[in-house]
Amino acid sequence: MTTAKAVKNVPPHPMxxxxxxxxxxxxxxxxxxxxxxxSAVLAAIxxxxxxxxxxxxxxxxxxxxxxxxxxxxxxFHTTHGRALPFATGLKLAKPDxxxxxxxxxxxxxxxGGNHFIHAARRNMDMTxxxxxxxxxxxxxxxxxxxxxxxxxxxxTVNGSPEEPFNLCDLAATCGATxxxxxxxxxxxxxxxxxxxxxxxxxxxxxxxxxxxxSSFGRRNRMGTALEMMKFYQGRSVIRSDIDPSEAVxxxxxxxxxxxxxxxxxPTFMDHYEKVNRLNLPQWRAMHPDHQKGR
Amino acid sequence: MNGDEACCEAAxxxxxxxxxxxxxxxxxxxxxxxxxxxxxxxxxxxxxxDEIASMAAxxxxxxxxxxxxxxxxxxxxxxxxxxxxxxICTETPCVVCNVQRAGPSTGLPTLVAQGDMxxxxxxxxxxYEIIALSxxxxxxxFDFTIRAxxxxxxxxxxxxxxxxxxxxxxxxxxxxxQEEDIEIVNRRKPTVSREDYLxxxxxxxxxxxxxxxxxxxxxxxxxxxxDDRGYPAMDAKAQEKMISRLVDKIRKNRDKIIRxxxxxxxxxxxxxxxYGISARSAMQAVRDARNEGxxxxxxxxxxxxxxxxxxxxxxxPRTRAMIMAEINGGQMALELERSxxxxxxxxxxxxxxxxxxxxxxxxxxxxxxxxxxx
Numbered sequence: 001m002t003t004a005k006a007v008k009n010v011p012p013h014p015m016x017x018x019x020x021x022x023x024x025x026x027x028x029x030x031x032x033x034x035x036x037x038x039s040a041v042l043a044a045i046x047x048x049x050x051x052x053x054x055x056x057x058x059x060x061x062x063x064x065x066x067x068x069x070x071x072x073x074x075x076f077h078t079t080h081g082r083a084l085p086f087a088t089g090l091k092l093a094k095p096d097x098x099x100x101x102x103x104x105x106x107x108x109x110x111x112g113g114n115h116f117i118h119a120a121r122r123n124m125d126m127t128x129x130x131x132x133x134x135x136x137x138x139x140x141x142x143x144x145x146x147x148x149x150x151x152x153x154x155x156t157v158n159g160s161p162e163e164p165f166n167l168c169d170l171a172a173t174c175g176a177t178x179x180x181x182x183x184x185x186x187x188x189x190x191x192x193x194x195x196x197x198x199x200x201x202x203x204x205x206x207x208x209x210x211x212x213x214s215s216f217g218r219r220n221r222m223g224t225a226l227e228m229m230k231f232y233q234g235r236s237v238i239r240s241d242i243d244p245s246e247a248v249x250x251x252x253x254x255x256x257x258x259x260x261x262x263x264x265x266p267t268f269m270d271h272y273e274k275v276n277r278l279n280l281p282q283w284r285a286m287h288p289d290h291q292k293g294r
Numbered sequence: 295m296n297g298d299e300a301c302c303e304a305a306x307x308x309x310x311x312x313x314x315x316x317x318x319x320x321x322x323x324x325x326x327x328x329x330x331x332x333x334x335x336x337x338x339x340x341x342x343x344d345e346i347a348s349m350a351a352x353x354x355x356x357x358x359x360x361x362x363x364x365x366x367x368x369x370x371x372x373x374x375x376x377x378x379x380x381x382i383c384t385e386t387p388c389v390v391c392n393v394q395r396a397g398p399s400t401g402l403p404t405l406v407a408q409g410d411m412x413x414x415x416x417x418x419x420x421x422y423e424i425i426a427l428s429x430x431x432x433x434x435x436f437d438f439t440i441r442a443x444x445x446x447x448x449x450x451x452x453x454x455x456x457x458x459x460x461x462x463x464x465x466x467x468x469x470x471x472q473e474e475d476i477e478i479v480n481r482r483k484p485t486v487s488r489e490d491y492l493x494x495x496x497x498x499x500x501x502x503x504x505x506x507x508x509x510x511x512x513x514x515x516x517x518x519x520x521d522d523r524g525y526p527a528m529d530a531k532a533q534e535k536m537i538s539r540l541v542d543k544i545r546k547n548r549d550k551i552i553r554x555x556x557x558x559x560x561x562x563x564x565x566x567x568x569y570g571i572s573a574r575s576a577m578q579a580v581r582d583a584r585n586e587g588x589x590x591x592x593x594x595x596x597x598x599x600x601x602x603x604x605x606x607x608x609x610x611p612r613t614r615a616m617i618m619a620e621i622n623g624g625q626m627a628l629e630l631e632r633s634x635x636x637x638x639x640x641x642x643x644x645x646x647x648x649x650x651x652x653x654x655x656x657x658x659x660x661x662x663x664x665x666x667x668x
Contacts, residue, residue, distance in 0.1 A: 053510045074507040077516035082350040089351030092338045093358025118343040276333040
């Protein structure tokens with residue numbers, strides 16, 4: 001097995017314990033913001049102090065989906081858009097597992113949009129971190145349901161004729177118990193939001209506005225990766241606790257960031273136990289392995 | 295009980311404790327039974343937003359260490375194809391029950407057909423092997439559901455139960471054996487340490503021991519082509535190695551997987567091959583033919599995939615003719631013809647869905663074949 005440590009002059013990284021270091025270097029482009037989001041996720045996981053054997057990461061397909069391949073946890077890189085229903089099955093089969101879903105805006109809100117609204121409605125106890133880079137990065141920069149009106153992508157060369165989703169508003173409307181948005185430049189706020197989301201009971205959602213300099217930035221003449229980072233940060237305005245419908249993402253004017261929702265609501269399992277008049281922890285004691293002989 | 299209810303009871307007896315599904319005629323009763331029964335015994339029933347999600351959820355549950363299944367019919371089966379492929383690629387045990395109705399598209403929702411035979415075989419993209427069983431009665435629905443779980447746990451793949459509307463809705467006596475008389479197979483677990491465990495390194499029989507989520511092995515599971523570590527490996531060599539093993543683990547164990555019920559085969563001059571509800575019509579026709587002095591025989595396919603090529607190849611040369619009886623335009627008939635390899639003529643008795651085959655139709659074909667000059 002080769003590890004990063006075998007490479008000369010690379011000191012151990014504080015997150016090495018949570019990384020499949022033998023898989024580094026990663027596939028992300030130079031200047032991509034996903035690495036920043038990934039390290040925020042790792043730091044937040046470490047911060048919880050949970051036993052890593054009780055945490056699972058599930059992802060869909062796309063650049064962000066590859067996070068699941070680099071994290072040294074039980075990790076599942078599923079099909080395009082289907083991370084949430086897969087995670088739903090995993091969580092219900094093993095209710096004590098902490099389930100984190102990481103995926104992109106296209107995966108979660110276009111092909112996976114139906115699954116997102118229902119997972120939020122059911123209040124499945126899991127955390128979703130969505131990297132929103134306004135386009136499909138993996139396939140070379142096509143229009144996404146998050147692409148700003150008028151923005152250029154390889155499939156909207158004259159500008160996108162569609163209005164994008166407000167992802168945080170959608171999550172809140174569908175019933176998420178925790179909703180926040182940050183840019184990838186606001187690392188400390190992002191890290192603490194992901195930590196809060198992980199600790200939150202119910203369906204928690206964190207959106208990260210992330211630069212994709214190789215595709216979205218290049219086609220929209222947004223300059224270097226650093227310039228893009230600074231551009232998003234410069235446009236961002238912190239307005240925590242406002243109605244998420246007013247928390248707009250308009251890259252020409254302002255990107256509203258902050259924590260918009262932090263509420264309590266019974267989860268799917270809470271209701272399931274109640275309506276079936278059963279106590280799941282007790283069932284689990286009765287059926288230690290859920291089935292005979294497993 | 296009816297076939298759908300028998301399927302539910304068998305799944306529970308096999309150890310299934312997670313069901314995700316979506317209502318669809320004529321498979322709804324499987325889900326309804328599951329929704330009532332699972333909470334009683336500490337399991338989870340969830341109705342998902344569609345069949346794509348149902349299939350994804352049962353894969354997730356299986357990695358959570360719980361035996362899982364879903365049930366559907368044609369339109370839902372189409373939606374499940376994507377994640378059946380994920381289940382094959384990631385080698386995830388689970389059971390998919392398809393109570394077939396007539397298609398394509400919405401077709402005849404309440405009426406029988408057997409038109410999804412090739413979809414079950416090849417419906418997900420790419421090259422792979424699959425296991426599918428076809429029950430001919432509520433009793434077989436019970437027995438084959440248990441076998442489907444056992445095969446899925448042993449060979450690590452989604453196993454398809456190819457039932458049909460008539461079997462699903464037919465009420466017949468079902469004998470449920472005592473718990474100790476039901477053979478249960480559970481997935482092979484790793485015996486080595488986390489450091490030494492390679493999730494896709496197979497044992498001699500081609501099957502890799504499976505660590506569940508939370509077992510401490512910190513596995514990575516991906517639908518990308520992967521190496522023994524489970525890590526993506528993007529080249530032709532890795533593809534060749536992975537697909538060969540996925541194919542071989544089924545093909546090389548064909549003799550253990552394939553089961554048929556043969557009737558009057560020893561001296562049969564005309565052999566009818568059939569499965570599911572059509573096998574009952576075929577059985578009647580073969581008995582009627584014998585009463586008329588025609589040496590007819592029957593091969594009833596309990597396992598439809600893999601197809602019993604060897605059996606057909608051995609029977610064909612000593613047979614005047616073989617007839618496939620099925621409710622589609624001739625799907626398994628082509629398999630039969632391929633397997634017979636020209637050693638005897640092969641014909642088809644069928645209708646295109648909406649009603650079961652009349653035994654008289656098959657009897658006519660048998661009588662005609664028995665008198666025709668070779």
